[in-house]
Amino acid sequence: MTTLFIFPGACSFAAHVVIHELQLPISVEPVTLGDPNAPYRQINPTGRVPALLLDDQTLLTENTAILPYLADLKPGTPLFAPAGSVERAQIQGWLGYVATEVHVGAFRPINRPERYSADEAAFPGIRQRALEQLANALKPIEARLTQSDYLVGNRLTLADIYLGVFLGWSARVGVLGDFPALQAALARFRARESVVHTASAEGLA
Numbered sequence: 001m002t003t004l005f006i007f008p009g010a011c012s013f014a015a016h017v018v019i020h021e022l023q024l025p026i027s028v029e030p031v032t033l034g035d036p037n038a039p040y041r042q043i044n045p046t047g048r049v050p051a052l053l054l055d056d057q058t059l060l061t062e063n064t065a066i067l068p069y070l071a072d073l074k075p076g077t078p079l080f081a082p083a084g085s086v087e088r089a090q091i092q093g094w095l096g097y098v099a100t101e102v103h104v105g106a107f108r109p110i111n112r113p114e115r116y117s118a119d120e121a122a123f124p125g126i127r128q129r130a131l132e133q134l135a136n137a138l139k140p141i142e143a144r145l146t147q148s149d150y151l152v153g154n155r156l157t158l159a160d161i162y163l164g165v166f167l168g169w170s171a172r173v174g175v176l177g178d179f180p181a182l183q184a185a186l187a188r189f190r191a192r193e194s195v196v197h198t199a200s201a202e203g204l205a
């Protein structure tokens with residue numbers, strides 16, 4: 001059986017939500033992060049989540065690959081769009097934007113300043129700049145969501161689900177105050193049945 005490896009509340013939450021949205025027959029397995037000796041390293045040497053282990057033992061990594069792969073298991077799902085369509089490219093564009101500008105560009109230095117300097121005294125400054133970068137990265141998303149409840153088209157897509165995870169993280173670090181459309185998007189995300197279900201399955205409040 002295909003298995004999705006996750007860590008509660010991590011960026012793997014989006015793939016877990018998609019599994020619930022699409023009722024996919026995929027088992028979900030929590031793993032330990034940050035332990036070089038964890039058995040999970042035998043499956044995924046990077047130790048990162050999400051990772052999707054297919055029936056034939058092929059391992060897929062990266063949200064930008066896993067989310068579209070999961071959606072394509074249900075052809076025609078409104079969460080994604082047909083190959084060759086403009087909407088599909090737009091959804092992929094937002095996935096790439098969130099993965100690079102929001103996750104790695106901002107949250108990586110907020111959460112892991114030690115990856116950017118060996119000098120502990122520099123960490124507060126790195127975090128502060130990264131929080132500013134997060135606010136900058138959220139501005140175009142706020143602009144889009146001021147005009148529409150959804151990033152692409154008139155319906156929830158993979159892009160909104162992936163974004164939802166980082167809106168939750170952004171609220172936690174206190175960056176959503178100036179972004180009313182993002183606050184509303186987070187409230188809608190948290191109210192969605194699949195998200196409530198996933199949060200409960202991951203043991204989150």
Ligand SMILES: N[C@@H](CCC(=O)N[C@@H](CS)C(=O)NCC(=O)O)C(=O)O
Nearest residue numbers: 010011033034047048049050062063
């Ligand atoms: N670019 C990757 C990032 C994956 C990633 O950094 N996942 C984090 C959790 S949000 C992780 O596994 N961190 C543990 C580590 O880096 O050791 C993706 O989008 O899938």
